[in-house]
Each structure stands twice: as C-alpha cells, then as structure tokens.
Amino acid sequence: xxxxxxxxxxxxxxxxxxxxxxxxxxxxxxxxxxxxxxxxxxxxxxxxxxxxxxxxxxxxxxxxxxxxxxxxxxxxxxxxxxxxxxxxxxxxxxxxxxxxxxxxxxxxxxxxxxxxxxxxxxxxxxxxxxxxxxxxxxxxxxxxxxxxxxxxxxxxxxxxxxxxxxxxxxxxxxxxxxx
Numbered sequence: 595x596x597x598x599x600x601x602x603x604x605x606x607x608x609x610x611x612x613x614x615x616x617x618x619x620x621x622x623x624x625x626x627x628x629x630x631x632x633x634x635x636x637x638x639x640x641x642x643x644x645x646x647x648x649x650x651x652x653x654x655x656x657x658x659x660x661x662x663x664x665x666x667x668x669x670x671x672x673x674x675x676x677x678x679x680x681x682x683x684x685x686x687x688x689x690x691x692x693x694x695x696x697x698x699x700x701x702x703x704x705x706x707x708x709x710x711x712x713x714x715x716x717x718x719x720x721x722x723x724x725x726x727x728x729x730x731x732x733x734x735x736x737x738x739x740x741x742x743x744x745x746x747x748x749x750x751x752x753x754x755x756x757x758x759x760x761x762x763x764x765x766x767x768x769x770x771x772x773x
Contacts, residue, residue, distance in 0.1 A: 638729050714734065
C-alpha cells in the first residue's frame, strides 16, 4: 500500500550512508563536507532572520484568535490555569528529575549544567521549538562541556527531532568514559 507523506526512514538511511561514504573517502570528500558545512551556516542565518520576524506572525495569530472568542474572561482563566500547570510541571521535571539524573548517574553538578544551558533553554521555551537552539547547544557542548563533537553533532539534532530528553546525560557519560 502507498502511504502519503515523507519517507523519513529513507531520508535518514540515505543521510547515514552519505555520511559514512564521506568519512571513508577522507580527503577526496573534503569539498563535499565543506559544502554541507556552508549549507549549515546558511540555514542557521536564515533561521535567525525568521526568529526576528516571528513575533509579528505570532501576534497576528493571537489577535485573530482573540476576536473569535465569545467569553474572553473564561477563556483567559482556562488558558492561565493550563499555562500554570504546564510551567509548574516542566519546572519540576527540569529542576528536580533531570538534576537528579545528572547527579546520580554522572556525579556532575546540576547547577553548572543549568547555567551552561540556560540561554538555549530560554530560547527554546520562547520559540516553542528546540530546533532553533541547536547551534547554541553545539557551541556549549564544544566549548564549555568539552564533549566530543562527533557525539554532539549527531545526537543533539537527532534527539531534538525526536523530542527526547536525556541527550546531554548520554553524551556526557560517553565523553567521560573516553577521558
């Protein structure tokens, strides 16, 4: 049966094969790798521009939704309750559960990690997507956490695409075993 939609598994498999082939060819594939590095820089710049104009589009969508509501007071009350519940549960999860994992499994200071990743977390929260802070997370992993960049460059985009948690625990644990 034909299923309409994007073939994610095919794209992922083809991407992995391209990466493996370019690493096997070493110097012959240097131009190929430089092309994709340049593409990465172009996409990051375009995303930064989109982030600058996003508030205008978001405000337009909010204004349109507000005009369609009959009982504005009750709607804001329900939205405030929902928002408060979401923020409280995310704060509990982020400050206690993930901190406990960092401390128990890696014997790392969770406060240090929170300060390292505060800016990307706020950026992801403000934009409702972790994808916009990939470049910031990669920079922190390279310069502050001193993680192997092969691990961070694979796992950060992969797990952000899957919306999975624990990415930094996994990477830091592997990096710690290497040293």
